[in-house]
Amino acid sequence: MTSDKFYIPYLIPAAILTLALAIRLPVIMRFWRIDPNVRSLSGLLLLGSAVFYFGRPKSLALLNSSTGVSNFAAPLVYSLLTMFCAYCLIMVIHWRGGDPRGVRRTTWTIWSVYAGVVAGLWITFAFADVPVERLRDLDTYYANTPWMREHILLYLAAHTAACLITATVIRTWLREVAGWLRAGLVFLVIGFVLNLAYDAVKLIAIVARWTGHDLDWLSTYVAPPIASVCALFVAVGFILPHAGQAAQVLWTDYRQYRSLAPFVRELDGLDTGSLRLPRRTPLSRRLVQRRTQISDGLLRLQPYMDPGVRDRALAEALARDEAPERAAATADAVAVVAAVRSLRRGVPVGAGAGVRDSAGAGTAAAAPGPAGSPDLVAVARALRRSPVVGSFRERP
Known part of the structure; x- marks a missing residue:
């Protein structure tokens, strides 16, 4: 028994x-x-x-x-x-x-x-x-x-x-x-x-x-x-x-960390002064470090930002019937690509308007978004998916 x-x-x-x-x-x-x-x-x-x-x-x-x-x-x-x-x-x-x-x-x-x-x-x-x-x-x-x-x-x-x-x-x-x-x-x-x-x-x-x-x-x-x-x-x-709450926060951080990877690759080679983190570093700290690395890269690109390039990219994105917020992120992505090209050629354009937020309002390029902000993520997605960005890359 x-x-x-x-x-x-x-x-x-x-x-x-x-x-x-x-x-x-x-x-x-x-x-x-x-x-x-x-x-x-x-x-x-x-x-x-x-x-x-x-x-x-x-x-x-x-x-x-x-x-x-x-x-x-x-x-x-x-x-x-x-x-x-x-x-x-x-x-x-x-x-x-x-x-x-x-x-x-x-x-x-x-x-x-x-x-x-x-x-x-x-x-x-x-x-x-x-x-x-x-x-x-x-x-x-x-x-x-x-x-x-x-x-x-x-x-x-x-x-x-x-x-x-x-x-x-x-x-x-x-x-x-x-x-x-x-x-x-x-x-x-x-x-x-x-x-x-x-x-x-x-x-x-x-x-x-x-x-x-x-x-x-x-x-x-x-x-x-x-x-x-x-x-x-x-x-x-x-x-x-x-x-459940902890798992949801972890999943959100993971998705944002992965989504920002195209932005990091775009800025690869720029001197952002970021430190290499140990393998066991918590994901939340890795996300903060990645956002900081992107913000430092935008600060480095600020003299090479061309507002005219962004305006033309925004017009092209809107002509493709993209939603206004998505078109703004696409224009920001094109501006980043153009600024990286200018920096590598060593031809500064001058202090422009900087990368704007996904609502289209001007913000300083060096100002990093808050921890839950979708702006950098939206630009990173545009760098990877937008046909406007793809066509811009193909231009000489």
Whole structure:
């Protein structure tokens, strides 16, 4: 009954909740003292993973044998689960915000109620007569046992109330947020609703025992996989906003870095004073260095910029029915190509208008765009794709 296949519903969610805690650890360490949300989240993830680590049949047997008390692991694991519920409620209270005094008062109320539940778990267990060790079916095996019956119902009631309140409150926020945060909240709602399904399955099996029926398989074989799926959704719900946003920023930086490559190749050979970065340099720093290199190159080209060349290229691009913003980027690209030619011939044209932004307004050639600006990217794309730039290159 305690073969490895029965450990899977426990180890996988425990590992994923631990991963979620590890991902959030830098933020937790930085804001632990000043942000109650961080403390609530860290407690929630830590207790959630502990419930699954200690809830394994092998861990239960080890706890029971080490203390010499049969089923001693039951109140311990149920206490961890109850404190997890308390952290769920405290987390949503802090997320909701409001009057600080009201938040503190509600937090202390939750702690008091759930501390009372934990005390009740240990008191009822102390009075219960549970001499037979049950590692996987304790809830149904002792469903009719005085005091242990109350013990089981107490933790299920606390868990059900916490999951119901948490799912309801989070669901009301779905209309107020968007993006990765909304996706994370959707996973959290699903996770806590599935927790309610776990409680329902447990209660059905227990009530069946009360009425003389045998539905123990619901508690023994159905409830643990449901709990595992719940943990997966909850963990993803907490990981997704942070990891999704980080992945989106990384992808945006990567696309811009690749898009600027034609601009860098066009300026190849100019003395921009750029340093060679190590291979392990973060992509965000490489992007900043590439933008700086392009800006330095434009500064070097400024005496060779010919406004007349840009105006003629703009007229040609518009004649090809290019959109105004795209035509402006095409004209800037032609101006850069012409300036590079003039510099290599050593024939300065004079300080011109410089490369303009993609809206057509004049800007200093040396002024680098901000980190998310599309101007340099648009010019780089024109250098690579525009037929106007291609035809200009073919001219002597």
